[in-house]
Amino acid sequence: MRKNVAIFWFIFFVMSLVNLNPALSQENTRDLDYTVYAYNAWDPSGTYPAGVVSFTLNNPGHITFIAETPTEDMMAASTFIQDVWYAIEFYSGDLYTITTDGQFSLIGGNGVDGDAIAYDDNTETLYCVELTDLYSIDIATGHATLIGPIGNTAIIIAMACDNDGNLYGIDMIDDNLYSIDPLTGAGTIIGPLGIDINFAQDMSYDKDDDVCYLAGFGGPGRLYSIDVDTGHATTIGDFQNSMEISAFAIPYGFEDEPGWISGTVTLDGGNGIVTDVEVSADQSSTVNPDNAGAYILELDSGSYNVTASLDGYNPVTVENVTVEDGAITDNIDFTLIAEGPGTEISGGNVSGNWSIDGSPYLIQGEITIPIQETLTIDPGVSVRFQGHYKLIVLGRLLAIGAEDEMIHFTADNVETGWHAIRFESTSAANDSSKIIFCHLEQGNAYTDAPGPFNGAGGAIAIIDFDKLIISDCLIENNRANSLQNSPGGAGIAMRESSPIITRNIIRNNSTEAVGGGMLIMLESHPIISYNLIYDNYALWDGGGIECYHESSPEIFNNTIVYNTADEAGGGIDFYTNCSPNLTNNILWGNTAPHGNQAFLYTDNVVPNFYYNNVQGGLNAIGLNYGVTFDGDYENNISADALFVNASADDYHLTENSPCIDAGDPLFPLDPDSTISDIGALYYPQSIGIEDRERSYEDFHGKNYPNPFTFSTTIGFSTSSGMEKTEISIYNLTGQKVKTLVHKVLPAGSHSVTWDGNNDNGVPVASGIYLTKIECGAYLSTRKMTLLR
Numbered sequence: 001m002r003k004n005v006a007i008f009w010f011i012f013f014v015m016s017l018v019n020l021n022p023a024l025s026q027e028n029t030r031d032l033d034y035t036v037y038a039y040n041a042w043d044p045s046g047t048y049p050a051g052v053v054s055f056t057l058n059n060p061g062h063i064t065f066i067a068e069t070p071t072e073d074m075m076a077a078s079t080f081i082q083d084v085w086y087a088i089e090f091y092s093g094d095l096y097t098i099t100t101d102g103q104f105s106l107i108g109g110n111g112v113d114g115d116a117i118a119y120d121d122n123t124e125t126l127y128c129v130e131l132t133d134l135y136s137i138d139i140a141t142g143h144a145t146l147i148g149p150i151g152n153t154a155i156i157i158a159m160a161c162d163n164d165g166n167l168y169g170i171d172m173i174d175d176n177l178y179s180i181d182p183l184t185g186a187g188t189i190i191g192p193l194g195i196d197i198n199f200a201q202d203m204s205y206d207k208d209d210d211v212c213y214l215a216g217f218g219g220p221g222r223l224y225s226i227d228v229d230t231g232h233a234t235t236i237g238d239f240q241n242s243m244e245i246s247a248f249a250i251p252y253g254f255e256d257e258p259g260w261i262s263g264t265v266t267l268d269g270g271n272g273i274v275t276d277v278e279v280s281a282d283q284s285s286t287v288n289p290d291n292a293g294a295y296i297l298e299l300d301s302g303s304y305n306v307t308a309s310l311d312g313y314n315p316v317t318v319e320n321v322t323v324e325d326g327a328i329t330d331n332i333d334f335t336l337i338a339e340g341p342g343t344e345i346s347g348g349n350v351s352g353n354w355s356i357d358g359s360p361y362l363i364q365g366e367i368t369i370p371i372q373e374t375l376t377i378d379p380g381v382s383v384r385f386q387g388h389y390k391l392i393v394l395g396r397l398l399a400i401g402a403e404d405e406m407i408h409f410t411a412d413n414v415e416t417g418w419h420a421i422r423f424e425s426t427s428a429a430n431d432s433s434k435i436i437f438c439h440l441e442q443g444n445a446y447t448d449a450p451g452p453f454n455g456a457g458g459a460i461a462i463i464d465f466d467k468l469i470i471s472d473c474l475i476e477n478n479r480a481n482s483l484q485n486s487p488g489g490a491g492i493a494m495r496e497s498s499p500i501i502t503r504n505i506i507r508n509n510s511t512e513a514v515g516g517g518m519l520i521m522l523e524s525h526p527i528i529s530y531n532l533i534y535d536n537y538a539l540w541d542g543g544g545i546e547c548y549h550e551s552s553p554e555i556f557n558n559t560i561v562y563n564t565a566d567e568a569g570g571g572i573d574f575y576t577n578c579s580p581n582l583t584n585n586i587l588w589g590n591t592a593p594h595g596n597q598a599f600l601y602t603d604n605v606v607p608n609f610y611y612n613n614v615q616g617g618l619n620a621i622g623l624n625y626g627v628t629f630d631g632d633y634e635n636n637i638s639a640d641a642l643f644v645n646a647s648a649d650d651y652h653l654t655e656n657s658p659c660i661d662a663g664d665p666l667f668p669l670d671p672d673s674t675i676s677d678i679g680a681l682y683y684p685q686s687i688g689i690e691d692r693e694r695s696y697e698d699f700h701g702k703n704y705p706n707p708f709t710f711s712t713t714i715g716f717s718t719s720s721g722m723e724k725t726e727i728s729i730y731n732l733t734g735q736k737v738k739t740l741v742h743k744v745l746p747a748g749s750h751s752v753t754w755d756g757n758n759d760n761g762v763p764v765a766s767g768i769y770l771t772k773i774e775c776g777a778y779l780s781t782r783k784m785t786l787l788r
């Protein structure tokens with residue numbers, strides 16, 4: 001199934017031709033991520049019940065479920081009349097209004113079996129078709145009045161009305177588009193759709209953009225645009241799970257009330273003028289502050305990354321700023337620190353300290369940290385590669401930024417990029433390297449140099465080295481496109497290595513091989529935890545992660561969503577003797593021809609899935625020919641995670657998410673002392689003492705922080721002062737590392753701290769450890785992660 005790179009250009013060419021469709025051209029469309037509403041009549045996968053859903057016109061493959069239907073029959077058709085959503089029930093013909101949060105209100109009806117409705121704003125008339133006849137409907141009562149027959153043996157199953165009052169209908173027998181006379185009901189053939197529609201569930205006219213759309217079900221559920229001059233239908237995309245979507249309606253004629261982000265900008269040093277600063281929200285809106293540094297951005301509701309930038313200063317970004325309709329999100333303030341003249345690094349060996357005073361560091365040749373030497377990079381430093389150069393780590397790298405002062409690795413030339421931070425057989429004699437709170441972008445592992453791993457790892461490449469922590473970083477817009485059969489790994493790639501990778505955002509990375517976000521290969525056993533991995537792309541396999549050749553990573557509490565592979569494993573691909581454990585992860589919205597969420601290439605792949613949320617469940621995990629699923633699949637769910645706003649990349653859970661408290665109960669508790677949630681971002685709950693005691697019985701344990709670097713505190717309670725309590729730390733081989741408590745304690749709440757040392761006072765290595773708690777007949781084991 002592996003594709004030649006040339007196929008990429010073929011796909012690109014075909015996509016270019018599709019974009020020539022005038023109904024979808026940029027000149028004719030406003031914003032195709034606009035939310036539209038519909039009714040899910042049937043989900044073949046069984047994931048969603050019948051009810052109200054929403055999606056965007058440019059991404060029908062992602063459906064947001066809103067509410068289950070309270071009606072006996074499905075909604076056959078719907079339309080917006082200004083800002084009110086009207087729908088007609090199949091068989092009964094009852095007319096309803098529906099709110100966009102799924103609340104139904106019955107208006108009435110007279111028994112007409114409504115198959116399609118459309119509204120003409122010019123005459124203020126709501127039209128209805130019952131297969132062969134056109135009716136008008138009183139929107140106050142639901143009463144239908146016959147206008148006349150359509151004729152031509154047409155059976156109209158969907159209808160729409162444009163801004164000029166022209167009615168269009170779809171004949172489900174001959175697959176033709178009709179024009180319908182609103183005065184007589186007479187139909188006239190415009191032309192063939194060019195598709196076998198079988199069931200044309202509903203049409204809707206985008207009156208703000210003057211484009212007609214069709215939600216059809218001719219096998220897979222699919223969204224089309226319709227050329228009303230010829231009848232020709234152009235595919236936009238399949239609905240998620242090939243859903244049968246009916247009652248499809250596009251809001252028009254009104255706009256959401258905007259919201260605002262406000263704050264101040266201060267310049268620290270330099271000769272800049274504050275009014276020249278650009279404050280932008282995801283490049284969708286940009287303003288300049290006033291003379292006092294105050295600014296205000298007007299935006300649609302959503303979640304934004306807000307950046308303040310000025311030439312000669314280090315840019316600052318505040319992520320995930322929420323904007324609500326009609327509200328001001330204030331106090332989003334920035335302090336920009338002057339870069340100074342910068343420090344030129346011509347190449348060769350580097351070590352010592354790179355401070356903010358010398359920033360930016362302008363890399364003009366390949367640089368190496370020698371063995372037994374350390375390069376420390378301070379928070380807020382910018383490292384700019386002025387050519388396709390590597391940072392090779394043979395010694396120790398300490399690039400430790402801060403949440404509001406990330407270290408920035410980038411390239412001056414976006415086309416050529418830079419050639420990554422590369423740990424190339426780094427000696428284990430060095431202490432651990434740490435890449436923490438860093439922004440790594442524009443890495444490009446594109447090379448024709450010999451060796452398959454030269455083209456792997458767009459931002460970070462790790463070869464035969466374990467003592468590395470990558471934490472709290474933003475890894476985006478990197479590439480791995482080798483000419484030497486490189487396996488890829490556009491964000492991070494590793495071979496024979498076992499780093500710890502936690503709490504990162506890994507997004508928008510792409511490879512012409514495998515592993516859009518990450519490549520794990522050749523006996524690598526990393527810890528992958530609490531990461532957001534989304535919108536990555538692989539031309540071959542593993543849009544999010546590729547697990548390859550005898551690797552057994554621990555993958556837990558990650559949100560792996562909306563990644564794409566052109567061959568197999570949109571979320572994760574497993575290949576040859578891999579035995580990973582996946583626990584508490586969300587795998588959702590990923591796409592690939594074979595195995596949207598995961599794919600098993602060979603029969604010696606044995607992944608174990610525990611307490612995950614996997615879209616489509618076990619049956620949706622793709623298997624290559626002759627391959628069977630032989631791993632464990634226990635306590636997993638398949639339900640919409642109900643993110644706050646996936647279209648704006650806000651993957652926090654909402655209060656009704658099925659992922660809350662659905663994780664492995666033996667995992668460390670969330671910071672709010674509740675059972676671990678599924679996914680990278682937990683939902684904070686307010687829970688009283690009595691509720692907590694009911695949830696975790698009379699004796700419970702947790703540790704915080706987790707993961708931890710220096711020390712962690714384990715909280716627990718005892719209900720009796722008569723029995724001995726023992727708390728011990730074990731490694732994953734079952735060896736006892738440290739005894740923390742071994743005595744009788746009085747009843748009540750207690751805590752004990754572990755400093756990461758063993759019983760001999762020697763620091764233990766980074767990794768996963770188990771806290772074993774015994775008190776009388778009570779026994780509990782919980783996992784914790786130590787990051788050195």
